[in-house]
Amino acid sequence: MTLENISINKSFSGWHKQYSHHSDSLNCPMRFAIFLPPQASNDQRVPVLYWLSGLTCSDENFMQKAGAQRLAAELGIAIVAPDTSPRGDKVPDDDGYDLGQGAGFYVNATQAPWHRHYRMYDYLVEELPALIEATFPVSDRRAIAGHSMGGHGALMIGLRNPGRYRSMSAFSPISNPSVCPWGQKAFSAYLGSDTAAWRQYDTSLLMRDAPEGPPALVDQGASDPYLAEQLQPQALQAAAQASGYPLQLNLREGYDHSYYFIASFIDQHLRFHATHLQD
Numbered sequence: 001m002t003l004e005n006i007s008i009n010k011s012f013s014g015w016h017k018q019y020s021h022h023s024d025s026l027n028c029p030m031r032f033a034i035f036l037p038p039q040a041s042n043d044q045r046v047p048v049l050y051w052l053s054g055l056t057c058s059d060e061n062f063m064q065k066a067g068a069q070r071l072a073a074e075l076g077i078a079i080v081a082p083d084t085s086p087r088g089d090k091v092p093d094d095d096g097y098d099l100g101q102g103a104g105f106y107v108n109a110t111q112a113p114w115h116r117h118y119r120m121y122d123y124l125v126e127e128l129p130a131l132i133e134a135t136f137p138v139s140d141r142r143a144i145a146g147h148s149m150g151g152h153g154a155l156m157i158g159l160r161n162p163g164r165y166r167s168m169s170a171f172s173p174i175s176n177p178s179v180c181p182w183g184q185k186a187f188s189a190y191l192g193s194d195t196a197a198w199r200q201y202d203t204s205l206l207m208r209d210a211p212e213g214p215p216a217l218v219d220q221g222a223s224d225p226y227l228a229e230q231l232q233p234q235a236l237q238a239a240a241q242a243s244g245y246p247l248q249l250n251l252r253e254g255y256d257h258s259y260y261f262i263a264s265f266i267d268q269h270l271r272f273h274a275t276h277l278q279d
């Protein structure tokens with residue numbers, strides 16, 4: 001596997017780096033960013049948090065806007081931020097911001113023309129962690145988190161792979177994608193019209209059937225413009241209550257959907273993950 005380094009910046013005594021590599025899952029070149037805290041060295045592997053971003057994002061939004069590096073450096077946690085979809089001239093796209101490039105929804109597409117490239121689930125669960133753990137001084141102590149479309153992705157992947165992640169968290173997740181416009185548009189295109197195929201990717205439906213799994217922390221802004229129509233956190237709360245799932249969901253008065261919100265509470269999420277990532 002050839003990794004091409006794109007950038008390197010020192011940050012809080014650690015390193016922020018961007019890389020490009022060919023992805024077999026996605027059948028195209030992919031980019032990711034990694035923050036390595038100062039504790040990471042040839043002699044010390046550190047735990048790693050995978051961050052999944054939202055619609056229209058790349059590997060850069062979280063790393064540039066969330067302000068996570070200071071505390072991640074203190075806690076000794078690496079952070080990996082992948083892109084949100086396959087990209088390139090040969091990769092199908094859509095005119096809308098909520099489908100195609102920048103909107104992979106973290107599923108394995110089964111429908112043409114998407115199925116040759118849009119396999120973000122396999123990329124995130126198998127290919128990328130294997131690459132990260134073979135290349136960098138990180139351990140197999142993993143956590144997963146994300147925002148909006150990426151919040152949906154983080155919780156869905158955590159629920160489907162309970163042994164792979166110690167903890168999971170989300171800001172403003174698309175909680176019940178089968179019944180909201182963003183989710184229905186993406187799932188119809190990527191997975192087809194048979195909604196039976198959507199269930200395996202719907203966080204609320206998965207949590208309703210999962211009494212056990214990685215402990216979950218969710219923060220949601222009460223002034224988020226997408227709250228009622230797209231995000232529907234009440235579905236997640238109801239699912240957790242039905243199954244007894246260990247979910248803490250906080251509604252934050254006055255906060256919206258932006259990275260100003262994420263930056264305000266990212267420290268709490270990092271500390272939550274740190275408690276579960278210890279040996």
Ligand SMILES: N[C@@H](CCC(=O)N[C@@H](CSC=O)C(=O)NCC(=O)O)C(=O)O
Nearest residue numbers: 054055056057061097147148149150259
């Ligand atoms: N209508 C917007 C939609 C884009 C948007 O709000 N993207 C969010 C994630 S939304 C759910 O997945 C985001 O994180 N944007 C990037 C950022 O840095 O804030 C549009 O105009 O495109």
